[in-house]
Amino acid sequence: MNVRRLIPATAAAGAVVLGLVTLSACSTSSAADGRSSDGKLKVVASFYPMQYLAQQIGKDHVTVSSLTKPGAEPHDLELGPRQTAQLNEAGCILYLKGVQPAVDKAIAQSEAKNKVDAATLTKLEHHGTEGGHSHGGEEGAGHDEHEGEAGADPHIWLDPVKYAEVAKGVGTSLEKADPDHAADYKKNTDALVTKLNALNTAYQQGLKTTATKTFITTHSAFGYLAERYGLDQEGIAGVDPESEPSPARIKELQTIAKKDKVTTVFFETLASDRTAKTLAKDTGLKTDVLDPLEGITDKSQGRDYIEVMQSNLAALQKALGAK
Incomplete structure (x- = not known):
């Protein structure tokens, strides 16, 4: 056996292994940090209403991905390994508990540090949902498998006023998750709330x-x-x-x-x-x-x-x- 030829080959192999270990450590560190390769905060949204908030408030400082693909019915979503990995690598997760049971379970088990449940950012109420009547101010007795805590109706985003309350909470959460860009998040939140207030006024006057x-x-x-x-x-x-x-x-x-x-x-x-x-x-x-x-x-x-x-x-x- 040629010992002198073996030594360089062994050293080279060791260097490759060391390089892989180092790369793996960097990847793990990046994932744990919750940021993409270009340093932006990685935000994972459960479905479109949360995705829209993240995009409008985060803008250039975040990369936003949604667990629910366009055109998919969100209520019955089941998560695969790739989506579960997304949750673990996120710098911030935005979701609405009570809409997607599988998502709620996965997020509870996720390693992400910042998890924002929109249901905690405004007051949820009860409305009749089993083919029933829902009137302003009345509480329905219906029950729905997709309802949130204690049978509350989770569809808060369809009320511009409640959606604006959620937007403010999301903005505050992004400021805490990424304090270097807090001023921009606040400015973007204010701009979005202004749009939602105008939408509310249009509905009030139009109806x-x-x-x-x-x-x-x-x-x-x-x-x-x-x-x-x-x-x-x-x-x-x-x-x-x-x-x-x-x-x-x-x-x-x-x-x-x-x-x-x-x-x-x-x-x-x-x-x-x-x-x-x-x-x-x-x-x-x-x-x-x-x-x-x-x-x-x-x-x-x-x-x-x-x-x-x-x-x-x-x-x-x-x-x-x-x-």
Whole structure:
């Protein structure tokens, strides 16, 4: 055996191993630090409403990824190994407990230091969701498998005022997670809250005087919106837009539609319009889109949260006979 030739080869092999160990250590350190290779804070959002907040408030100082792909129904999301790794490497996780059970469980087990539950940043309330009635100020007795703590309705982002409260909390959380850019996060938060306040004003003025206050929707996601603007939401069959309404519920909605001069049954972009068309056919009503904004696709009536909410307002004004 040629000892002199073996020694350099062994040394070279050792150097390679050392290099790999060093690279692994750096990768682990970077992941533990919660930052991308260019130093930006890595923010993981559970689904679109949280993603939008992170992008608007974080802007150039963050890299944002969403666990829910565009077009996917968020409620039933199951996480794979890649998404679990994303959570562990995040510098900040934004989620809304009660919307996605699998996500809630994974986040609870995540190693990330900064976890922000939007449900803790505003007050959650109860609304009827089992094909029931949801009116401003009333509490429904319905129960839903996707509801948050103690059966509370998690759809807070559909109320611009509550969404603004969440935005402020997210801004504060990003300031703490990345204090070097705290001033920018505060400025961006203020700008977003200004937009949301303007959206709230548009809804207040646009829905102030209408021929009817009642709207029918396949997805009972609009309880907060109904409460905020004095409307009555009538859900067909709870939060599952794919489910068929019972004959009894169809009959009840026919009575309500006639009594309250309802013109339209709303469905959403991420689900089939079959249920809405079934009811509309049986009641002689029109159908239209009212988007619960759980995701943005090329079928969405707008490019982002603000634009889709403006489209929702226009659809409600038309259906309710706004003056």
